[in-house]
Amino acid sequence: MSDSQLLPDIAVEKAPTTVVVIGAGLSGLACAYALKKAGISVQVLEAGTQAGGWVQSFPVENHQYLLEGGPNSFPSSSHALVALADELGVPLISANKSANHRFIALGEALLEVPHSLWSAITTPLLPFSAKMRLLKEPFITPLPAEAPEETVAQFVERRLGVYAHTRMVQPFLTGVYAGNTNQLSAKAVFPNLVAYEQQYGSIIKGFIAEKRKKKSEKKGKRPYALLNCAGGMKTLIQKLEQALSGKIHLNTTVTELEQTASGWLVRLANGQKIPANGVIIATPAFVASQLVASISGEARALLNAVEYAPITLVYQAFKKRHLTQRKEGFGVLKSWEVPNPVNQAWLGSLWTSSIFPNRCPKDEWLVSHFFGGANHTDVLLWSEARAIEEATAQSAWLLGTAPKASPTLNAVFNHAKAIPQYTLGHANRMATAKAILANQSPTVQLAGNYLQGINLNHCVLSGQLAAENLLNSGVFQAVPPVELFPVPQQEPLVTQHAVV
Ligand SMILES: Cc1cc2nc3c(=O)[nH]c(=O)nc-3n(C[C@H](O)[C@H](O)[C@H](O)COP(=O)(O)OP(=O)(O)OC[C@H]3O[C@@H](n4cnc5c(N)ncnc54)[C@H](O)[C@@H]3O)c2cc1C
Missing domain, CATH: 1.10.3110.10 (protoporphyrinogen ix oxidase, domain 3)
Known part of the structure; x- marks a missing residue:
């Protein structure tokens, strides 16, 4: 898809039965795909230069390394996501068996999370x-x-x-x-x-x-496994892009919604207006807040109240021979009970090359360190050099890097508004915002990771539910009532999946 692809010049008076999906993250793409399958004409408008939102994979150094800028895996219990991947023909790969070993950092100590009844009885955790x-x-x-x-x-x-x-x-x-x-x-x-x-x-x-x-x-x-897509998470997005070929418009920022007698005019930053019978807002909550402002001041305020935590993600690769404490496994998460000896803003690390194959050259070890979160928003002020410095100290502590061993790769991703925080009152605030929209303008639906869970499976479900609600809103008379994806909308705890 070329960045400069222009929107078709849809004349307002033609008023086709069209749905505009705002935002081409996984929630928006899953929604658009569901609508397309239901026979609806759909256009996806994306502010960024690429589709996928947080889902970004970067092959670097001539494909020697594969880095995920956002999500790195999902469990096979992610039914909606796995079904979508299967339907699109996305090849899925399972994590190495050793990834079952996860650790909690309690100060200096790394304690393994129990993964069997016996280990639960005997764990020193x-x-x-x-x-x-x-x-x-x-x-x-x-x-x-x-x-x-x-x-x-x-x-x-x-x-x-x-x-x-x-x-x-x-x-x-x-x-x-x-x-x-x-x-x-x-x-x-x-x-x-x-x-x-x-x-x-x-x-x-x-x-x-x-x-x-x-x-x-x-x-x-499918038996339980931790999964990724062959070629990285981005493969899923590429398949969705293919399925929605010609319907995704990049560099296209939406600024406002204007109600008309027959539906909506979706106003773009360049002044262009796109007519639509229905609109799905699949952006982060703070953007959705601006877009619903013309419908309800209360919904605007409720969506604007969703806070986001920042994440600074630093990848480092080292020659294996320079590491003295390498551990095979998924990675380590920090308990706040005992301070980390190196860095208070550290959240945890993934032993990336131990989880999935072909993430770095065979004689190297790839680790990803996560810093920031709701308690340490100061990472937003870190320069790239500072982030690398902090990561290097963390690598020395966690992996025992030899004193003079320098990383063979450093890559920093700064995500300022990374993760929506489901704070006290969040569920009620979102339910109220959705109820206001359902009541005042059922042809505008919300989708996204701030609504019913933040993992990728929740995003797919959220997009599919928004599509279903829109189709059942009454405006699409030609379409009989639909239940597009009869999967449970509430996922059990086990499918909550770790960022880190
Ligand atoms: C660092 C990190 C690691 C993660 N790891 C995992 C993991 O391992 N497993 C897992 O299950 N989940 C993980 N997650 C969570 C998961 O990746 C996200 O919840 C999910 O990708 C969000 O998708 P989304 O479509 O709801 O939102 P987004 O990805 O935020 O997409 C929203 C889109 O809307 C666009 N947009 C914004 N404003 C406008 C506008 N005005 N006009 C048009 N378009 C606009 C944006 O550019 C963006 O593309 C991780 C998240 C992060 C940040």
Whole structure:
């Protein structure tokens, strides 16, 4: 797709039944693809120079290294995403077996996350008292449904104990949201667990009951694995681009929506106006906020309240012979319980070349360090040289790089508004914003990672749901009511997937 591809000069009076999708991240592309499959004429308008949003893969140094600028993997339990990839013919690759080993950094110590019943019993990650506390969970009286919303920290400590929070859930959410568990909402981040407490009186009882229900559905499904696309995550985007050939318009920033008698005029930064019968806003929340301003001041304010955490991602490669402490595995996440000896802004690291094959030359080791998050927005002020300096110190601590060993590759990605924070009240704020739009203008739908979960599977589901809601809004009389993708919209906890 050429950057300069112009929008077709659609005359307003022709008023074709067209949907404009604003934003060509995974949410927008999944939505546009669903609409196209339903026989709707769709145009995708993207402000950037490439489609994919955060999904970007970079082959560098003559394809010697493959770097992911955003998402690096997804679990095979990501049903909507895997189904989409299969349908598009995207070849998926599984992570190496060693990627099952994940670690938590507790100060100097790296402790392995248990991955079997025996390792859960024997793990030094949780003291004996904390393991006993976990077993008490089914006997803890649930809070009444009308009790005030809790933070993740409050919910987890009340049900599972302090250590389950500081050594398991908090590092996990540092990985997923780069967030602060004293600010993230339990209801928004773990809707299923909060519901289990209400429905079954206990998280553990809820897990067991739901697992039993799902047992029969498991037959014939792909066995659990951590996946990526052959050639990197971008392969999925390229296949979506092919499927939407000629429909994606890059360098096309939308600034405003204007309601007309027959639908919408989508105003671009260059002044052009595109007529549409329906609009999907698949941008980050702070842009969606501006775009709904002409519909509702309240929806604008609710969307504008979504905060984003920054991430500075630094890739470094080293000759294997220069490393003394190399560990095979997925990587390591930080527990905030004990300060990291090197850098307080460090969130965790992925042992990238240990996860998927062909990420760097065979005699090298590729690591990616994540810094920043909701607690350390100061990374926004780091220069590239500072980011490399901090990463080099982290590599020395984590991998035991020889004192004079310099990296064979440094690559820095600064993501200022990377991850939406599902803070207290988030679920209600988003439900209200969606209800206002559904009531006042059902032909404008929202999609994106700030709505129903931030992982890639949630993004696909969010795009598909927006398409479905739009088609059922009544404006597309010719199209019978549709249920495009009869997959569950709420994904269980296990499909929350780590950024880090
Ligand atoms: C560093 C990082 C690592 C991650 N790792 C993982 C992972 O390993 N696994 C996982 O499942 N998830 C991961 N995630 C989360 C996941 O990548 C994102 O949630 C997802 O890609 C978001 O997709 P989206 O389409 O909702 O939004 P975006 O990707 O933000 O797309 C929105 C699009 O809208 C466009 N846009 C904005 N304004 C306008 C405008 N005015 N007009 C037109 N277009 C506009 C933007 O340019 C962008 O292309 C990671 C995220 C980050 C940042």
